[in-house]
Every structure is written in structure tokens, then in C-alpha cells.
Amino acid sequence: xxxxxxxxxxxxxxxxxxxxxxxxxxxxxxxxxxxxxxxxxxxxxxxxxxxxxxxxxxxxxxxxxxxxxxxxxxxxxxxxxxxxxxxxxxxxxxxxxxxxxxxxxxxxxxxxxxxxxxxxxxxxxxxxxxxxxxxxxxxxxxxxxxxxxxxxxxxxxxxxxxxxxxxxxxxxxxxxxxxxxxxxxxxxxxxxxxxxxxxxxxxxxxxxxxxxxxxxxxxxxxxxxxxxxxxxxxxxxxxxxxxxxxxxxxxxxxxxxxxxxxxxxxxxxxxxxxxxxxxxxxx
Numbered sequence: 001x002x003x004x005x006x007x008x009x010x011x012x013x014x015x016x017x018x019x020x021x022x023x024x025x026x027x028x029x030x031x032x033x034x035x036x037x038x039x040x041x042x043x044x045x046x047x048x049x050x051x052x053x054x055x056x057x058x059x060x061x062x063x064x065x066x067x068x069x070x071x072x073x074x075x076x077x078x079x080x081x082x083x084x085x086x087x088x089x090x091x092x093x094x095x096x097x098x099x100x101x102x103x104x105x106x107x108x109x110x111x112x113x114x115x116x117x118x119x120x121x122x123x124x125x126x127x128x129x130x131x132x133x134x135x136x137x138x139x140x141x142x143x144x145x146x147x148x149x150x151x152x153x154x155x156x157x158x159x160x161x162x163x164x165x166x167x168x169x170x171x172x173x174x175x176x177x178x179x180x181x182x183x184x185x186x187x188x189x190x191x192x193x194x195x196x197x198x199x200x201x202x203x204x205x206x207x208x209x210x211x212x213x214x215x216x217x218x219x220x221x222x223x224x225x226x227x228x229x230x231x232x233x234x235x236x237x238x239x240x241x242x243x244x245x246x247x248x249x250x251x252x253x254x255x256x257x258x259x260x261x262x263x264x265x266x267x268x269x270x271x272x273x274x275x276x277x278x279x280x281x282x283x
Contacts, residue, residue: 101126113176201256211249213278227260
């Protein structure tokens with residue numbers, strides 16, 4: 001007697017299971033998911049993104065030259081329309097500085113306030129490789145002044161708060177707009193740009209210690225000349241090069257809400273590191 005082949009029967013059963021399972025999935029899908037269910041979307045504020053892109057470089061300028069970060073950012077926002085103006089996109093020029101930069105320029109229409117009215121004129125503006133050169137050139141203008149008055153923007157640089165700096169800019173004749181200072185101050189307060197003027201963290205305490213630590217290898221194991229966000233702090237070395245070597249910890253500093261250690265090896269001072277990249281060893 002020949003036995004019947006079971007393969008077709010098994011295949012049929014499997015197909016039925018898949019079909020029923022698929023129908024069940026669709027039913028569950030219809031039961032729990034609706035067409036109008038909200039979908040979570042991560043939103044990036046383009047204005048805040050613009051501020052954050054420029055803030056670090058502007059703070060470096062403040063650290064080195066004294067020009068308040070809030071003023072630099074507010075001027076960049078106001079004069080470039082948050083980086084979207086034709087001059088900002090075509091010439092990477094954020095501040096409307098006229099002339100040439102490294103023999104490069106772009107001609108644009110601009111409005112000038114003359115004889116108590118706004119008029120449109122064509123003018124050549126400096127063209128930069130990136131926005132960062134625009135920031136640097138803007139700072140250089142404040143530092144060097146003009147050919148006829150080298151101290152033209154001295155009061156802007158010396159200002160200790162954004163309101164004084166904005167008024168000094170208006171007084172210096174930087175812009176022809178009679179409401180220029182008011183517009184800068186309003187922008188700074190609306191966007192809380194004055195917070196970026198605090199480029200250093202407050203030192204809570206500094207004390208001598210006598211500890212031994214071993215490096216913890218992370219993404220950022222920089223050794224600093226002084227703790228980050230203190231004046232003239234620079235990366236001078238990398239802790240990763242010391243591997244599992246035992247290092248002396250001779251000073252501890254609390255800076256804002258962070259703790260930093262000063263390291264030595266063989267009586268040589270290495271610099272400062274964040275406590276999170278050092279594991280303390282029992283003496």
C-alpha cells in the first residue's frame with residue numbers, strides 16, 4: 001500500500017497559520033493604532049541652533065579681546081536675519097561689513113538711513129570663507145577702529161554689560177538705524193543672550209591634596225593648562241597617553257558644580273583634568 005504524501009498537507013497548514021496570524025496582526029493594529037495617533041518628532045529650534053553654532057567662537061573672542069558675547073550674537077542675528085540673509089548665505093558676511101576680505105567681495109543691495117528716510121543702494125561687501133572669519137573680522141574692526149579714529153569702538157570693548165555696549169555702539173555711529181541700540185537690547189533680553197557673557201565658572205574652592213589616581217579612558221581625556229572655563233584655559237596634553245600609570249593628584253578645585261584635579265608625574269606638573277577621568281587609588 002502506498003502512503004499518502006504529507007507535504008501538501010503540511011504546506012497548507014503553514015499557509016493557514018500565516019494567513020490567520022497576519023489577519024490577527026491587522027486586527028491588533030486596527031485595535032491599538034489610529035490614523036490620528038500623534039507621532040513623536042524631535043524638533044530642533046533653528047534660532048537656538050544658530051546661536052549655539054556661533055556662541056563658542058564668540059566667547060573665545062570675549063575671552064581674548066573683551067567684546068561681550070551677547071553683543072556679537074545680537075548683532076549677528078539682527079544684521080543677518082538669523083543667518084538667512086542673502087549676504088550671510090552668499091558672502092558668509094554676518095555683520096554687513098563693506099569692502100573686500102582677502103580680495104573677495106559680493107555686491108548686494110542694502111538700505112541706508114539718509115536725510116531722515118530709508119534709501120536702497122548697491123554696495124560691495126566682504127566675502128568670507130565661513131561665518132567664523134566674519135566673527136573674527138567683526139572683532140578686528142572693534143579693536144582697530146577706523147583709519148580716521150582708532151578708538152572709535154573703545155567704549156564698546158570696555159563695556160561690562162550689554163546695555164552699555166549697545167548704547168556705545170549707537171553713539172559710535174556703527175549703524176545708521178536710530179533704533180539700533182534698542183533693537184540689540186531687545187534681542188539680547190528676548191533670547192537671554194546675556195547668559196553667554198558668563199564665560200568663566202565661579203571657583204568655589206581650591207585645596208591641596210595628596211592622592212594617587214589612574215586614568216579612565218573616555219572620549220575626552222584632555223589635560224588643561226587650568227580647569228576648563230577659567231581664564232586662558234587651553235588643552236595642553238592628553239591623559240590617554242599615560243595608560244594605566246599611577247599619577248599624583250596635588251590639588252583639587254571645585255569650579256561651578258564640577259571638580260578638577262591637578263596632576264603630577266615624576267615631580268613634573270601635567271595640568272588639570274576633570275575628576276571623572278581619574279580613578280582614585282588607595283594609598
